[in-house]
Amino acid sequence: MAKIDVSVETDDKPAPPPKHPNTCPSCHSHYRDDELEAALWVCRQCGYHFVMRSRQRIDSLADPGSFVEEAADLHSEDPLHFFDLRPYTERLAEAEMSTGLADAMVIGQAAIDGRGCELAVMDFAFMGGSMGSVVGEKVSRACDSAAERGVPLIAITSSGGARMQEGILALMQLPKTVAAVEDLRDAGQAMISVMAHPTTGGVLASFATLGDVLLAEPGALMSFAGPRVVQQLTREKLPDDFGLAEQNYRFGNLDAIVPRPELRPALARLLRLFDAPV
Amino acid sequence: MPPSEHELRLRQRLSRLRNMPLLGGAKLSGELDRLQRQLDRMGEEATDEEIWQSVELARHEQRPYTLDYVERILDDWFELHGDRGRADDGAMIAGLGKLDGRTVALVGQQKGRDIQERADRRFGMPNPEGYAKAMRVMELAERHGFPVVSLVDTPGAYPGVSAEQHGQGGTIAASQAVMARLTVPTVACVIGEGGSGGAIAIALADRVLMQENAIYSVISPEGCAMILWRDAGEAKKAAAAFKPDAAHCLELGVIDAIVPEPQGGAHTDHDAAARLLGEALREAIDDLADIPGDELRRRRRAKFRSLGVFA
Numbered sequence: 126m127a128k129i130d131v132s133v134e135t136d137d138k139p140a141p142p143p144k145h146p147n148t149c150p151s152c153h154s155h156y157r158d159d160e161l162e163a164a165l166w167v168c169r170q171c172g173y174h175f176v177m178r179s180r181q182r183i184d185s186l187a188d189p190g191s192f193v194e195e196a197a198d199l200h201s202e203d204p205l206h207f208f209d210l211r212p213y214t215e216r217l218a219e220a221e222m223s224t225g226l227a228d229a230m231v232i233g234q235a236a237i238d239g240r241g242c243e244l245a246v247m248d249f250a251f252m253g254g255s256m257g258s259v260v261g262e263k264v265s266r267a268c269d270s271a272a273e274r275g276v277p278l279i280a281i282t283s284s285g286g287a288r289m290q291e292g293i294l295a296l297m298q299l300p301k302t303v304a305a306v307e308d309l310r311d312a313g314q315a316m317i318s319v320m321a322h323p324t325t326g327g328v329l330a331s332f333a334t335l336g337d338v339l340l341a342e343p344g345a346l347m348s349f350a351g352p353r354v355v356q357q358l359t360r361e362k363l364p365d366d367f368g369l370a371e372q373n374y375r376f377g378n379l380d381a382i383v384p385r386p387e388l389r390p391a392l393a394r395l396l397r398l399f400d401a402p403v
Numbered sequence: 404m405p406p407s408e409h410e411l412r413l414r415q416r417l418s419r420l421r422n423m424p425l426l427g428g429a430k431l432s433g434e435l436d437r438l439q440r441q442l443d444r445m446g447e448e449a450t451d452e453e454i455w456q457s458v459e460l461a462r463h464e465q466r467p468y469t470l471d472y473v474e475r476i477l478d479d480w481f482e483l484h485g486d487r488g489r490a491d492d493g494a495m496i497a498g499l500g501k502l503d504g505r506t507v508a509l510v511g512q513q514k515g516r517d518i519q520e521r522a523d524r525r526f527g528m529p530n531p532e533g534y535a536k537a538m539r540v541m542e543l544a545e546r547h548g549f550p551v552v553s554l555v556d557t558p559g560a561y562p563g564v565s566a567e568q569h570g571q572g573g574t575i576a577a578s579q580a581v582m583a584r585l586t587v588p589t590v591a592c593v594i595g596e597g598g599s600g601g602a603i604a605i606a607l608a609d610r611v612l613m614q615e616n617a618i619y620s621v622i623s624p625e626g627c628a629m630i631l632w633r634d635a636g637e638a639k640k641a642a643a644a645f646k647p648d649a650a651h652c653l654e655l656g657v658i659d660a661i662v663p664e665p666q667g668g669a670h671t672d673h674d675a676a677a678r679l680l681g682e683a684l685r686e687a688i689d690d691l692a693d694i695p696g697d698e699l700r701r702r703r704r705a706k707f708r709s710l711g712v713f714a
Contacts, residue, residue: 199713199714200713200714201713201714202712202713202714204655204712205644205645205646207644207645208644209631209632209640209641209644210631210632257711258710258711258712258713259711259713261710261711262711262713265708287599287621287622288621289621289622289627289630289631289645290645291621291712292620292621292644292645292646292647292655293619293620293621293645293646293647293651293652293655293657294655294657294710294711294712295621296599296600296602296603296619296620296621297603297657297707297710297711298710298711299575299576299579299600299603300579300583300603300606300607300707300710301707301708301710301711303576303579303580303583303607303707304583304607304703304704304705304707304708305704305708306580307580307583307584307704308704308708325572326572326600327599327600327621329572329573329576330560330571330572330573330575330576330600330604331575331576331579332576333572333576334570334572334573334576334577335576335577335580347572348567348571348572349560349562349566349567349571349572349575349600350560350562350566350567350571351562354562354626355562355563355564355567358562358563359562359563359564361563361564363564364564367564367567368567372567372568373570376568376569376570377570378570378573
């Protein structure tokens, strides 16, 4: 199944990247761009789910023309003037250039099969989907937007965890998003969480696991601590499915594992179920 | 630096702190007096060396742990055990006691003193069962109107196979959600290491305090150094970069006040450290006691929802 590739919050080193982004890391089948796109970035041979970009995800779920993005212009600041081997500001600029996004999350109003919802979709390509102030603020605003419009929130996560370069303020995005989801809950709206590979660290330990319904994609890593950290600290032999969606499902941490081609109909069904009687 | 210039900078810093919304409240002037004294002592922005000293003091093996404070601050302490499902996690303490005649519920991570106790308590790194115990006792406090005090002292939540199987991430989220729903006054204090998700799980409180030499951070200095510098030996550099010390947390609005420690650090005099912590906890609970529960909850959520820096 899926090879674990990165965890930002832990001291895992990323696995060596596949030779080509269109080569399946699991069975080594190779695809053209249009083939992968047509298959929703799922390997036709072995079912491996490639990491999906946020715009593609939204296109695959929202009714055509229904998506209205919100808070697109929010940008990260650099409150700590963080500098490791390179300045944080440089890493941000580079991520913005390479992804065309302002940060690791896109939020907005949408409809799925004719029913309104709020979408909050993470993008792993932007600094490993790490959660800093902008991601936290977007979750917060998505909760308010859903509450105001009386629609459910659908959060699709893909993140290595909290963004170290924002220090303690990154950690504070955990309680911030938790508080926002609680306000949404008090407003009587549902939240559906879809955890894509990988949903780890601070995102797993905050809003992602607070949905009324918890879904995951096949093979998604969903561990709080990375496999290498666990192995180094405990010297335990890790089970083959350590931290994966399948293990989480077996232990009762998930409602369902939904393969990507079935996600849109599953979400449409849930939106019908949560739709209050008129 | 000549004294006049020093005073000027201090005044500027204080005026910035005065304008911070988080410091509003009945005892504002008292807080500022205390800050003034602290800033007098600290003077300038903490240097890299001072930040590392905080890391070392926060982890000092003679530093008072949760139960050391419990026995000095609370009367009639009654420890409560178990999560009512799977286990009793020694890395998390929970119980009831009297703080100045008022019953409070206390939760907090507990490190061990000797090798056996350290192993038993997993160095203060709770399993999901530990957070489940804390949640159970916080809900008990809610039912009976007891204020909740949490003492944070953990390198992080335990990274183990069974911890992951039993939903470590989801439990940390659930524990924060419980705290976001409480209508009783809540005060958290970081008394040593405030390590990442394992710490924030019990720190979504109305008032968040931090002892002078405690650290509060998104990741351990070693973990950060390993990822960003590819070398755990660069921990000092990492700590200097992400600034886990109390003064920086206060400036960023992440904590509400710094609790002073005896000269040289809390480990030099457990009794004195406990007196200072007890005073701060009492003062915070007194401040919150008259605020209606739903208003407390509203303000608590609004405070955490305001944290972050973006443009």
